[in-house]
Amino acid sequence: MDWSVLPLATPGDLPNPGIKPKSPASTAVAAMPSDHSRVKLRSDCSRPSLQWYTRAQNKMRRPNLLLKDILKCILLVFGVWILFYILKLNHTTEECDMKRMPYMDPDRIKRAQQYAQQVLQKECRPQFAKRSMAQLFRSRYSLDLPPFVTKVPTESEAEYKYDPPFGFRKFSGKVQTLLELLPEHDFPEHLRAKSCKRCVVIGSGGILHGLELGHALNQFDVVIRLNNAPVEGYSEHVGNKTTIRMTYPEGAPLSDLEYYSSDLFVAVLFKSVDFNWLQAMVKNETLPFWVRLFFWKQVAEKIPLQPKQFRILNPVIIKETAFDILQYSEPQSRFWGRDKNVPTIGVIAVVLATHLCDEVSVAGFSYALNQPRTPLHYFDNLCMAAMNFQTMHNLVREAWATWRIHGPSLLICLPPEVLEEASRRNILEVAG
Numbered sequence: 001m002d003w004s005v006l007p008l009a010t011p012g013d014l015p016n017p018g019i020k021p022k023s024p025a026s027t028a029v030a031a032m033p034s035d036h037s038r039v040k041l042r043s044d045c046s047r048p049s050l051q052w053y054t055r056a057q058n059k060m061r062r063p064n065l066l067l068k069d070i071l072k073c074i075l076l077v078f079g080v081w082i083l084f085y086i087l088k089l090n091h092t093t094e095e096c097d098m099k100r101m102p103y104m105d106p107d108r109i110k111r112a113q114q115y116a117q118q119v120l121q122k123e124c125r126p127q128f129a130k131r132s133m134a135q136l137f138r139s140r141y142s143l144d145l146p147p148f149v150t151k152v153p154t155e156s157e158a159e160y161k162y163d164p165p166f167g168f169r170k171f172s173g174k175v176q177t178l179l180e181l182l183p184e185h186d187f188p189e190h191l192r193a194k195s196c197k198r199c200v201v202i203g204s205g206g207i208l209h210g211l212e213l214g215h216a217l218n219q220f221d222v223v224i225r226l227n228n229a230p231v232e233g234y235s236e237h238v239g240n241k242t243t244i245r246m247t248y249p250e251g252a253p254l255s256d257l258e259y260y261s262s263d264l265f266v267a268v269l270f271k272s273v274d275f276n277w278l279q280a281m282v283k284n285e286t287l288p289f290w291v292r293l294f295f296w297k298q299v300a301e302k303i304p305l306q307p308k309q310f311r312i313l314n315p316v317i318i319k320e321t322a323f324d325i326l327q328y329s330e331p332q333s334r335f336w337g338r339d340k341n342v343p344t345i346g347v348i349a350v351v352l353a354t355h356l357c358d359e360v361s362v363a364g365f366s367y368a369l370n371q372p373r374t375p376l377h378y379f380d381n382l383c384m385a386a387m388n389f390q391t392m393h394n395l396v397r398e399a400w401a402t403w404r405i406h407g408p409s410l411l412i413c414l415p416p417e418v419l420e421e422a423s424r425r426n427i428l429e430v431a432g
Helices: 024-031 035-046 050-089 106-121 128-140 172-181 272-282 315-325 345-356 384-388 395-406 416-431
Strands: 198-202 222-226 244-247 264-267 310-312 359-363 411-414
Touching: 128 315, 128 345, 128 359, 128 395, 172 272, 172 310, 198 345, 222 345, 244 345, 272 310, 315 345, 345 359, 345 395
Parallel strands: 198 222, 198 359, 222 244, 244 264, 264 310, 359 411
Antiparallel strands: none
């Protein structure tokens, strides 16, 4: 026997004298697992523990729960949005009785009409409005500012310094798209050809109701109307001639009767969706429902005008009105709302008129804020008190600025005493 191939015994392999060695049979029995042990082993090895299974199931369930929560939040926000949209369409403010209009003394009506005729009969003074504005505001008024957007501004130009409505920063692509749709960008040639033009900016003030100035207002070379102020049914008081209808989307008239084939529609763009709306109007397309949700009131679905009749207001006109003439602070980023530094469409239109015409008159500009139950407009039942709840415009400062412009006879007010009365009511608040 070859002992060299046998394994050497280790101390653990040697028998312990104190322990009785097991018989081979008992060793075999111990080595063979019982049925219970066999089932337990098979169970332990063939499938994970219940704890592991529960943990895995929870992990799988978490993404599904998160997705469901996100979907619920989206549906909730969308539902609230739809509800808000429905409520704002049906929102009504306190109404005033049109019979409570201030009594119009027949002598006052006669004086207003005679004054308007005197303005029209005088010799027109070329460049009078621009020269007067430059003298009054000096470098804060630009003599050569184009009234409408004629080309896509470069990044070095003033249009790119601010976001809408004071500029077109970050909107060059949308401006380019709109300009490509508009065949004409300037003031019509037949109006530019006149050696001296008289403008009248017709406001919406209730003071116009009963003055019967319609005939006189129709005789101005350029008649600028604002927002949805109607002509139909009120021509005796406000005339029926319209050269420019100047508005933002929410202010555009809903009735086709308020648009004439010779009108210019001047769009004032305040926010991103305004560009979408204007593009749809120019192309005669239907505005998607989801876009309409971003407007604070119902907007016109169609405007019955040709593309050549649309213009885009130069935003620098608004910037000039707000920061240079009214001397508002420049806009600051805010989480909610905006600074009270946006001029009313009426004051913007007056500044626009000084860039278009040689002489400028205004009619229907009056906010009698101390008479809250007085009708605000000549065409609806809104009360003057409604202006106390708006948060965008500083009416007192606008009255002060208008009074300054009116001082050197730059602005001709119809009737003449209205602006003076409004200014006297508000000028002390500004001075204080």
